Amino acid sequence: TDWAPDILLEKRLVVLRSILKSEQQYLSELETLLTPMKALKASAGTSQPVLNPQQVETVFFQVPELREMHRNFYQVSQLGVYRGFIDNYESAVEIVRTCTQADQRFRTLAESMMSNKGPDNCRTKYTLELLYKPLDRVTKTTLVLHDLLKHTPEDHPDHPHLQEALRISSSFLAGVNEDSHCKRAVTLTKGIRRQLMRDGFVVDASECEPSLRHLFLYTDLLLCTKLKNGKQTQYRFSWYLPLAGLRMNLGPVREQPADLQHRISATRGKMFQLREEKGSKGLGARTLDRSRRKLQQCELWLLTHAPVLPLELHSPSGKSHTIFLSSLYELDEWREAIEKLKGELETVPPDLLALTSSCVKLRMTQQPSLLDPSLLLKRWKRVTMSMGQVEVSLSLKYCAHALEPPRAAPVQQPPVFAVPIGELAHERVLVPHIVRSCSEEVERRGLDEVGIYRISGATSDIQIMKKAFDTVRDAISRLRTVDVNTVSGTLKLYFRELPHSVIPSELFQSLADALLDTMLTILQSCPDVNRNTFLFLLHHLKVAERQEINKMTLMNLATVFGPSMVRPPEVILGQCGPPVDISQEVVVQVLYFYLQCQNLPAPQTL
Incomplete structure (x- = not known):
């Protein structure tokens, strides 16, 4: 790297803190996963067991060992424990699926695990899908070791140990992926094989902050993953929902605060400048590379914060997730693709490690673009709309909005109220715009109003009109929709707030x-x-x-x-x-x- 040693060590400290925080969270999740094991073991010796002893052993195979291993922070040196867990994983998931369907007691236990050690120390609800966490941990181990080694100076005493740990972890992960290859072609009920049908980038609103996620639509499920870019592309599992019984709702459009709208506009202007800069001749390679990286950062930020159209996904199991998309075109495409697949097809529990790892190959071979609509620009879509006894067929095609050059800051118009009536240079008229427009509106629909100019409108509405007159267009559109007494009250307020009377003193x-x-x-x-x-x-x-x-x-x-x-x-x-x-x-x-x-x-x- 080109960083100075002190900066490198500072970044290493940040990575270490992140690893420790993640380990604490993972350890609490393993402890939560073991909570129902005690109850199930206790019931196994009774006359009406929820699970028999063999089933309990299979479902929680190696989980206690994994907890002890992470208590001592020795994951890499004892990866054999993970090997046993992974080999047993498919059998554990099958027992969980079967017993969840057959036994209400098990279903209640499996879907209501609580922990007080969740994120931010808040009370968190978990289900037995926590079983995927060790699978996800195998992939994450290689990733965090790579990040830690990247930020460790070569003369640091930990450097050779981290190199060896990364070699062991990478070899183990490669072997797991190779063994899992045969499991990727899963046969579902009715003889259908699991296939990838669609993928794309969406904004996941399930967390506290909106997060950019890569969503994969398979024949029987939706898989949401987080893309981690580095020397080796990695995918981390976020959540999945079976398509069977999945309900979709259009949520309310997200309101963007004024400061966010301003930042979005500024980011688009910055992207325009960066693209202009990339097209300039005579720039050095380092300058072009810096512009490319800045442009990519702007694109990622815009993709994460600009989408406002929500699609709510509700599973029969009670799990719900909301994703945001940036255009009606994308929203309609996702809804239509999911609608075609969902039905009574039973979901075979996925091998999450194999499924998430296969996303890396999809990424390497297909290279789905974050912000390139070239494929959409070439595709027409035919839609038939029923209008009573008439059907209308439309052909639609996506058209991207070109980036516009950054706009100059809008010129602030001078205020209208409490300003001497003679200051009309910006209007170039002999009668103020507010007097003309309010008078015309009263004459248009207020001449038959009882008490016009005597009965005033609501004070709050008049204040809104007062503010609106700072922008002429906004005032005209509002003027035609408010109560006519508000219009007359606005005109009276204008004359009342004049610093000098109309007849000079x-x-x-x-x-x-x-x-x-x-x-x-x-x-x-x-x-x-x-x-x-x-x-x-x-x-x-x-x-x-x-x-x-x-x-x-x-x-x-x-x-x-x-x-x-x-x-x-x-x-x-x-x-x-x-x-x-x-x-x-x-x-x-x-x-x-x-x-x-x-x-x-x-x-x-x-």
Whole structure:
């Protein structure tokens, strides 16, 4: 390696910690596996045994020895124990399968093992499928030894011992795989032979974090594996589900938080740049290799975090797994492939070691691509849809989305609310967009609404509309779907939050003076008795000067006397004329304005 010795030793320490943590977990699983053995041994001497002594010995053959071996951390030097376990494995699985079907007591025991030493020290439920763990451990031993040797300096005293351990482990694994070769062609019920029908990469949501997994669909089961890349490609078993009785459901589309969406977009932009960089001329071999590795990391991250379409898988035994796919095309392909195979076909318990090891050969010969849709691009799919008495046939083909160059950060539009009405440079109009769109929407569907502009919409809905107007398109689409009182409330809120009124404040005095002159002129045109009585009352209503005691403000007085002092003309039956519709609030405001005048003429009483 090109790493410095101190960095190499630091990475070695990380690998060692990982090995110790994995060993602790595996040891707790072996101890959990031995829990039902004690109960089964105890019942074997009774008149109604669950398993006879020979069956107990076969199911748990060499498991106690494996536990003692891992307690002392001597796995490689005592691989003979694993040899005996592997040779006996097929017989053990057959007893488990037969007794699970025939005896309810055994089925309950086999499917309800609990351990308090699971991941993160939480209470974990296991089944007798824990029997596959020693098989998986054989493959993992070679892998971890390879990783440990890779991060151990050649002058380290452990280096030659690790080389020898890796040689022993690799030789043992090669012999196991060779012996298992004859077991790979399994004959199922009805004379069908187990074959690989489909494989591909999916995201497994069964764990705390989404994980990229290689899924294999065989004639009678689904096998989920984890791909480990190194000098030697390795597959680790994750889970399997028999197809018999398997139910599939489409789960809810996964909601991606805003920060994840932003990171996905940024990753796609980075991939575009890396591919452009790979195509550039004159770059050195090391630069190209670095770009290739970065691109692969981006692809793996994107494959793991971008898929949002879930397919839920439920087995009759109660086991469930959820996988996520990135397109409806893939989701439909997997559903259709599984649907064609599932039925009443009885599953022969798989030799998980042989089955998982065979995945390596499939990977080496077929090289399934992580992100290459070239095969899909050439394949058309015919779908027939029934629409009542008519059937429509469609031909569909997958089309990949090309990577786009990274986009510049979106320009933040200036806010709409609480901004002076004159700042319309971004709109280039003389009436703000919010005023026009809200008014048009009210005119379109709110003219017959009782209490429009008096009854406001829900405060939360109005706040959503306020936020939406920062993006014009979003506001327009929302405006047509919300309650019309929300639209009117949004318009009122806009005017209420203006920092300055629509009529500039510097013109207020001029407006007030003009109104006063006009209203006094109108008052002078009234008959003498009417004018002087009105003026007398206005001077009398200065009782508002003692409002702190009598609680009668000018507005209160205007509300009491306004409707009596100022009335619109009554419509006489049979006469035509323009209708006059003045609300009570307007009448109150007229009287209120007169009461505020400081230079009203004095009334004449004689």
